[in-house]
Amino acid sequence: MIRKDIIDLFRVPLGKKVRLKDYNPGWKQSEEFKDFGKDALKERAKVILDENLVNLAEAQSLLYADDRFAVLIVLQAMDAAGKDGTIKHVMSGVNPQGCQVFSFKKPSAEELDHNFLWRYMRCLPERGRIGIFNRSYYEDVLVVKVHPDFLGRQLAHEKVGKKFWEARYEDINAFEHHLVRNGTVILKFFLNVSKDEQKRRFLERLDRPEKNWKFSASDMAERGFWDDYMAAYEDALSATSTEWAPWYVIPADYKWVTRGLVADIITTSIQALNLKYPEVTDERKLLSDARKKLGAE
Numbered sequence: 001m002i003r004k005d006i007i008d009l010f011r012v013p014l015g016k017k018v019r020l021k022d023y024n025p026g027w028k029q030s031e032e033f034k035d036f037g038k039d040a041l042k043e044r045a046k047v048i049l050d051e052n053l054v055n056l057a058e059a060q061s062l063l064y065a066d067d068r069f070a071v072l073i074v075l076q077a078m079d080a081a082g083k084d085g086t087i088k089h090v091m092s093g094v095n096p097q098g099c100q101v102f103s104f105k106k107p108s109a110e111e112l113d114h115n116f117l118w119r120y121m122r123c124l125p126e127r128g129r130i131g132i133f134n135r136s137y138y139e140d141v142l143v144v145k146v147h148p149d150f151l152g153r154q155l156a157h158e159k160v161g162k163k164f165w166e167a168r169y170e171d172i173n174a175f176e177h178h179l180v181r182n183g184t185v186i187l188k189f190f191l192n193v194s195k196d197e198q199k200r201r202f203l204e205r206l207d208r209p210e211k212n213w214k215f216s217a218s219d220m221a222e223r224g225f226w227d228d229y230m231a232a233y234e235d236a237l238s239a240t241s242t243e244w245a246p247w248y249v250i251p252a253d254y255k256w257v258t259r260g261l262v263a264d265i266i267t268t269s270i271q272a273l274n275l276k277y278p279e280v281t282d283e284r285k286l287l288s289d290a291r292k293k294l295g296a297e
Contacts, residue, residue, distance in 0.1 A: 007265055010248045012241035018234045020249070025194040027251040045256040047118060048200060049089070052263035057093040059270040063128060066275040070125040070184045073132045073266065076142070077191035080201040081221045081252045083134050086191065091132070100125060101133040103275040110264045112152065116140045116168070117175055127183060130266075137175075138188075138236060142170050145232045146225050159274040167238035176245040187269055189262055193252040195226055 009027075012018055026107035063069060075083045091099055111119040117137055125131025144150045148160045155259075156233040176186050205215040222229070223241075248265060254260045 004138045007248075007261070007268075009057045010250055010261065012237050012247040012249060015244060016238070018237040018249075019243075020192065020234055022140070023192055023194045023249045023251070025197065025251050026253040028254050028257050033162060041254055045260045049256070049260045049263055051111070052260070052267050053090070053093040055271070056090070056263060058258055059267055059275075059280060060094045060098050060130060062275045062277065063127075063130070063270055063273070064095070065277050066273075067128040067278075068183060069273055069275070070127050071130045071266070071270060072113065072125055072179065072184050073130065073187065074136045074138065074188040075132065075134055075191065076136065076138050076189070076233075077252065078193055078198060079222060080205070080227075081191040081193035082255050082258055085255060086259055086262055087132055087134060089259045089284065090266065092128075094130065099132070101132045101134060104139065115173065124179070124184070126191075137172060138240075141165060141172070141236050142229065143222075143234045145235075146228045165235070166239070169236070172240050173242055173245075176240075180244040185269055185273070187246060187266060188241075188247045189265075190237065190247060191252040191258060192249050195223075197219045197253040198223065203224050229264050 010023070063071065075086065077083050087101060091101075100123075104119070107119060120133065120137045122135070123131065145165060151160065201220065203209040204213065234297060236247070237247050248261075250258055250261050
């Protein structure tokens with residue numbers, strides 16, 4: 001398990017302006033591991049991830065049985081930062097019955113006829129389950145902020161300016177606070193990939209035929225707005241990292257680092273809920289009688 005002080009390196013502090021340049025996308029070791037070579041570091045990370053996958057499977061089983069809390073995991077990132085791979089590897093040992101993943105693309109006409117949170121509300125995890133949003137309602141203060149023309153008819157009468165975005169941050173904070181008060185644990189991860197690493201992964205997608213399908217023209221178009229996106233992320237992280245729903249800026253240049261950190265934060269957060277298996281009381285005699293009947297067959 002990763003030490004708390006290491007995890008705290010990546011938790012966005014409350015009430016402070018976030019500067020993404022202060023977070024190293026290529027972080028891969030703490031002071032205690034500084035003398036490790038690359039292979040030794042990767043092996044250590046694999047051991048930590050494997051331990052966390054076992055612990056996460058146990059924690060998820062207990063979450064399901066306890067049936068008092070839900071867990072909502074929000075993943076946001078630039079293209080090629082590793083959201084899909086993180087979901088695949090971190091959740092590989094979890095019972096599919098207790099986990100659901102939703103990816104949000106361009107909103108439909110029906111969704112645009114409602115408030116911007118509506119389509120996400122419909123996909124929230126019920127008690128006992130883990131829900132993962134692969135992109136989320138934060139797209140409406142990220143991609144929409146970079147491309148305000150996407151607002152379309154969502155804009156009734158307001159002008160798109162500072163007050164408009166502040167109101168959206170307030171709506172998100174209030175929405176998340178409501179969920180937390182009603183038993184949903186919210187964990188938000190920004191997978192912080194560098195522009196150079198994104199370029200390398202794009203080239204890999206172009207060079208390897210089996211990965212060509214992952215590349216689209218829009219990927220290059222959005223890369224051209226990199227600085228605008230970084231500014232939008234800084235604003236969103238600063239305004240919406242709260243005591244009840246914190247943001248974590250996760251280094252994403254090394255996938256094994258990303259997966260280890262995300263798995264550990266999810267596992268320790270569920271374990272901190274003091275979950276319990278339901279107690280069997282009045283049914284004990286029924287179980288005893290059933291055991292006797294089965295034994296007599």
